Amino acid sequence: MTAVDIRLDHLAIAQRLAADPRAWPVMPRFHAVDRWYHRLATEPDHEVWLLTWLPGQGTDLHDHGGSAGAFHVFSGSLIEDTVTLSPGGPPRVTARELGEGAGRRFGTRHIHRITNRSDRPAVSIHVYGPALTVMTRYRISATGLDVKTVERAGSQW
Incomplete structure (x- = not known):
């Protein structure tokens, strides 16, 4: 596994890219059936994705395979449901709305869905x-x- 600079601020990277959409190599697209996504950048220590969400579109519960990260809402509004595990108790799901301009960082063990x-x-x-x-x-x-x-990168997404 590649070493990651823990000082790297994933949210700051997302915000910097959001500040200049004219520099994106593609403009956002929307698909009626599935979310649309496109990788904007790949660096030795991180990658950046642009995603679009029509009303009702979302992910299922997932993690990021040990990667930390962040996301920034460029336009619109998204709901993030975060799962908290407690020993011996049921999983707890907490919802948070993130509107245009909002973002959040997450660690390597983060389980969530976005809708x-x-x-x-x-x-x-x-x-x-x-x-x-x-x-x-x-x-x-x-x-x-x-x-x-x-799911594995390159074969399933």
């Missing part, structure tokens, strides 16, 4: 360090948090 529950399209910028190689998708069951799938 556009508004009536407007949304655009966001996501930064991961190191670059994503694997993502685990989860479901909450009566017994706790269960692994649904493990």
Whole structure:
């Protein structure tokens, strides 16, 4: 695994890119069925993705395979549901709305889902360090948090 500079501020990178959309190599696109995404940059210690979200579009519960990161809402509004695990107790899901201009950092063990529950399209910028190689998708069951799938970069996204 590539070493990551823990001083790297993923949110600052996302905000810097959001400040100059004319420099993006592609303009955001929207697809009626699925979220659209495009990798904006790949660096030795991080990568940057541009994502679009029509109303109702979202992810399932997932982690980032040990990568830390951040995301910034360029336009629109997104809801992030974050999972907290407590020994012996059921998983707890906490919702947070992030509007245009808002962002948040997350660590290497972060499990969440993001959804556009508004009536407007949304655009966001996501930064991961190191670059994503694997993502685990989860479901909450009566017994706790269960692994649904493990997806690998290059073959499944």
